[in-house]
Amino acid sequence: MPELPEVEVTRRRIAPLLLGRRISAVETTARSYVFITPPGRLRTALPGLTPTALDRLGKYLLARFDDESTLVVHLGMTGQLFSSRATSPRLLSATARASLSPDAQRDFEPDSHTHLRLRFEDGGPEIYFRDVRKFGKLLLLARGRGHARLERLGPDALDVDGTSLFAATRRRRAPIKALLLDQSVLAGIGNIYADEALSLARVRPGRRASRLTRREAEALAAGIVHVLERSIATGGSSISDYVAPDGRDGRYQDERRVYGREGEPCHACGSPIRRRMVAQRSAHYCPNCQK
DNA sequence: ATTCCAACCTGATAGC
DNA sequence: TGCTATCAGGTTGGAA
Numbered sequence: 001m002p003e004l005p006e007v008e009v010t011r012r013r014i015a016p017l018l019l020g021r022r023i024s025a026v027e028t029t030a031r032s033y034v035f036i037t038p039p040g041r042l043r044t045a046l047p048g049l050t051p052t053a054l055d056r057l058g059k060y061l062l063a064r065f066d067d068e069s070t071l072v073v074h075l076g077m078t079g080q081l082f083s084s085r086a087t088s089p090r091l092l093s094a095t096a097r098a099s100l101s102p103d104a105q106r107d108f109e110p111d112s113h114t115h116l117r118l119r120f121e122d123g124g125p126e127i128y129f130r131d132v133r134k135f136g137k138l139l140l141l142a143r144g145r146g147h148a149r150l151e152r153l154g155p156d157a158l159d160v161d162g163t164s165l166f167a168a169t170r171r172r173r174a175p176i177k178a179l180l181l182d183q184s185v186l187a188g189i190g191n192i193y194a195d196e197a198l199s200l201a202r203v204r205p206g207r208r209a210s211r212l213t214r215r216e217a218e219a220l221a222a223g224i225v226h227v228l229e230r231s232i233a234t235g236g237s238s239i240s241d242y243v244a245p246d247g248r249d250g251r252y253q254d255e256r257r258v259y260g261r262e263g264e265p266c267h268a269c270g271s272p273i274r275r276r277m278v279a280q281r282s283a284h285y286c287p288n289c290q291k
Numbered sequence: 292a293t294t295c296c297a298a299c300c301t302g303a304t305a306g307c
Numbered sequence: 308t309g310c311t312a313t314c315a316g317g318t319t320g321g322a323a
Contacts, residue, residue, distance in 0.1 A: 003316055033299060059317080077317055078301080094303065113301085133300045135317055149318085174294065183318080190316050239316070240303085259316090280296070282314085 002075040004157055004188030005231035005252065006242050007059050010081050014245035015054040017083050017125060018063065022050045027110075027117040034076075034115050034131055036139040036147075042116065045069070045140055058153050058187025068143035072150070076135030078241045084108070084126040086247030090238070091130070132241070157188035158228055162218030169209040169217060176212060176220075177205035178279035189224065192237055192259045195284045197223040199257045204290045205283035206276070230255065258284040 002010070026046045028039035035042070049065040056062070061081070063071040073081060080091065087106035089097055097105055108128075110117055116129035116138060129138065139147060155164075168185050169176065179185050180194040189197070198205050200223030203216050212220070236242060236250035239260065243249060253260075257267060262275040266286040275284050 006316070074317085076300095077315065093301090131300095132302070133315090133317095135300070137318090172293080178294080181317090192316055237316070242316070279294090281317095 002059065002079065002236070002242055003190035003193050004056075004059060005193070005228055006236035006250065007056055007061060007075065007188075008232050009236045009244055009250065010075070011054055011056045011061055014081055014083065014127065017085075017245065018051045018054060018127060020050060020052075021120040021122055021124065023047050023118055024121040025119040027119075029112065029115045032115070033134045034136050034138055036137055039115075042138065042140060046071070046118070056156075057150060058156060058183055059190070060150065060153075070141040072137070072139040072141060072147065073129065074137040074149075076131060076133065076137065078133045079129065079131040079136030080241065080243060081127070081129050082108075082243065082245045082247065084128065086243070086245060088243045088247035088249070090241060090243040090249070091247070093132070127245075152184050153187040154183065154185045155187065157186045157193075157224055160186055160221045160224050162214070162221040165221045166212070166214050166217035169212050172209035174209055175206045175278050176203060176209045177281075177283055179209045180224075181279060181281065186224075188228070191281050192239075192256070193224070193227050193231070195259045196227045196257055199223075199285060199290060200226060202290050204285050205278045207291075258286060260284065 023046050026043045028042055031039055049067060051063050052066050053064040059074060061073040089105050091108040092105060110128060113132045114128050114130045118127040141147060172179060177194050180189045197220060201216060201220040203220060231237060231252040234251040235244060237252040238249035239253050258273050261273045261284060263272050266273055266289060269288045271286055271288040273284055274287050275282050
């Protein structure tokens with residue numbers, strides 16, 4: 001679900017609710033796929049710690065604590081990080097929504113998908129990590145420790161430049177979209193923004209990376225930065241699950257040029273947007289504007 | 292060394 | 308109404 005813009009908006013909006021507040025108690029669900037660090041260890045290690053900084057690396061959030069340990073959070077496809085003050089129907093399943101009055105739909109009660117619950121000594125708003133599909137990840141790193149997942153990441157996608165992107169495409173037979181999705185090449189791009197950036201650059205997702213011209217690589221780098229920055233400015237894309245930590249929806253879904261618009265007219269030329277599988281993901285593009 | 296592909300989960304939705 | 312199949316903002320690890 002969340003890509004770089006949604007993670008960055010989450011970071012900016014939850015930081016004021018997290019930093020400087022000493023954790024008093026932690027609740028978790030049972031051991032499962034989301035816990036790289038066993039939940040029992042999170043319950044004993046986190047209380048007493050105070051978050052001092054919240055950083056982002058690609059799609060990962062890193063909460064730094066006063067003892068120099070780091071809680072790494074990845075939202076996977078359906079992960080949500082939010083405050084107990086947040087109210088949004090997106091925090092409930094459709095079945096839960098159906099059984100509740102409109103008023104009750106606004107109030108989130110931690111459910112079986114709420115894998116981490118942080119309470120604070122000041123008694124203020126709690127912070128929750130909820131993830132229905134459990135593709136998200138929680139990992140606590142002790143001071144000075146790293147992890148292969150983080151070390152594999154390439155440069156943050158917001159820092160891409162045409163020269164290095166062009167170099168990365170040389171001698172690669174894979175479709176250009178596969179390169180954009182490869183987090184070791186650039187960290188932070190996912191299925192939506194890969195398609196949107198390729199649309200801006202007028203390059204088809206299935207084109208072999210090695211067949212891009214230097215000009216196209218430069219247009220693609222500019223397109224990547226443009227769509228990511230514009231999405232951050234509008235609060236990210238709220239297409240199915242994404243909700244900001246305060247419960248607000250993003251607005252970027254209203255500006256999509258191709259993603260999820262199969263059959264609808266291209267805003268530039270009117271041709272129906274096409275969808276096909278590229279690199280095992282659905283890819284959306286205008287058959288007329290993108291070569 | 293790349294590229295492919297199944298696996299990890301749950302829920303919504305489309306079709307019969 | 309209910310069942311089945313398909314799809315979903317992601318990443319990994321091992322096979323080809």
